[in-house]
Amino acid sequence: MLLAAAGLAVSAGIAQAQTPLTTTRIVSGLVRPIGVFHAPGDYSRVFIIEKQGRIRILKNGVLLPTPFLDIDSIIVGGTSVSSEQGLLGLAFHPDYATNGKFYVNYTAVAGSGDTVVAEYTVSANPDIANTTGTTLLTFDQPQPNHNGGWIAFGPKDGLLYIGAGDGGGSNDTGTGHTAATGNAQDITDNLLGKMLRIDVNRDDFPADATKNYGIPPTNPFVGIAGDDEIWSFGLRNPWRNAFDRVTGDLYIADVGQGAWEEVNFQAHASGSGRNYGWRCMEGFACTGLTGCTCNDTALTMPVHAYSHSEGCSITGGEVYRGCAIPDLDGTYFFADYCDTTIWSFRVVGGSVTQLTDRTAELAPGGGLDIASITSFGADAYGEVYICDQNGGEVFKIIPAVAPADDCNENGKNDACDILDGTSLDANANGIPDECDCPADFNGDGFVNGDDYDAFASLFDIADPGADLNNDGFVNGDDYDFFASHFDVGC
DSSP: OEEOTTOOOOOOOOOOOSSOEEEEEEEOOOSSEEEEEOOTTOOSEEEEEETTTEEEEEETTEEOSSOSEEOGGGBOOOSSTTOOOSEEEEEEOTTHHHHOEEEEEEEBTTTTSOEEEEEEEBOSSTTOBOSOOEEEEEEOOSSSSOOOOOEEEOTTTOOEEEEOOOOSSSTTOSTTSOTTTOSTTOOSSOOTTEEEEEBTTOOSOTTOTTOOOBOOTTSTTTTSSSOTTEEEEOOSOEEEEEEOTTTOOEEEEEOOSSSEEEEEEEOTTSOSOOBOOTTTEETTEEOOOSSSOTTOTTBOOOSEEEETTSOSSEEEEEEOOOSSOGGGTTOEEEEETTTOOEEEEEEETTEEEEEEEOTTTTOOBTTBOOOSEEEEEEOTTOOEEEEETTTTEEEEEEESSOOSOOTTOSSSOHHHHHHHTSSOOTTOSSSOTTTOOTTOTTOSSOOSHHHHHHHHHHHTTTOGGGOTTOSSOOSHHHHHHHHHHHHTTO
């Protein structure tokens, strides 16, 4: 291969989070776990995909014996660690709490391994799903590998994104691959090698029982040449992608052919129709294959790539947005499946910063190890999990020291208590009400006349700092609130 003129950009400044990290095993005894997911607002459960066709629930730390959903009978593959087929993706509708809808991506017995994206619903028992689903979208898979399989709802637009591989084989060539361009660069009647985006809340194809979805009118090829479902293209095998739940930025980890692994990045609202360069580029390298022009300005380059001297198959990760480790906020974690290296970085201004090898730091100890990393996931808090397929285990990234902000001494960061409702925070100051002392207005640890004077000085000028009940007004209610606490010494 020829190296692209754009350069390699395979390293960045090394930095450690201030909080030391480790991992803890939260569950074992699973069968080829490849994903951890959560329903919106559900702080007591995480949902774990077993590749052969089952979704398991870990509820308050206990693995429930009955699967949430078992569709093994309609799935091809997933029966070995090397299989790239099976139940590959899960996403809960943004309004799951009210409509009970969720979505799966699998390779089906029907069609001998074709991709199916289907809608299912929860039953009257919140821990058991109904077993009959509705097919939203299906497309052919010419080979058994490179199925992609990730699905997720965009946190800003509520639309369903679907990661599709190039159809398998090698170099995007052969039977089932467009000869001149490969599938990834063919945008007409070809959904392979793409990131798709659909609207699950409507049906634009009422006469077609196999197409039960709507086309977002802002998709890039609506009304012009190209498939309406396409959001971006030029992907080989996007294995585990992630939205930043705060910013809406999209991270796409694309598995390379024989030399380079890459992470692509799309900032929210930065434009659709991006071409990530496969099959004419692998990472920052020119492959010599047709379909696009290496280093063309129309291509979107990765934000990060690493060579096969460091691994052989990227596993995309998650952006940490949890409450237990605040100094990790906005950090993206990812790994390599072959050598189980775990890295993290931040994207700042479109460039990678703080690239860090976390492998040793995240070793769980106690005779355990994390290997064959197939996926990362997140719970409703935003805490990050790691799937070990061969070991049938899931690990959680945690602080290696007790939380600094744990005023009620329950072992959880105060921000987590407030988030899940364990504690109230009526004045929105970030301190659980059971620990708060509103009368210590100047925060010096004492309640005395200095606090009264400090409060009165702001109250007299209707300064927002005197809005103690956080209702948007400075009035007698705030005075009464302060006085009631001052009178009892806190």
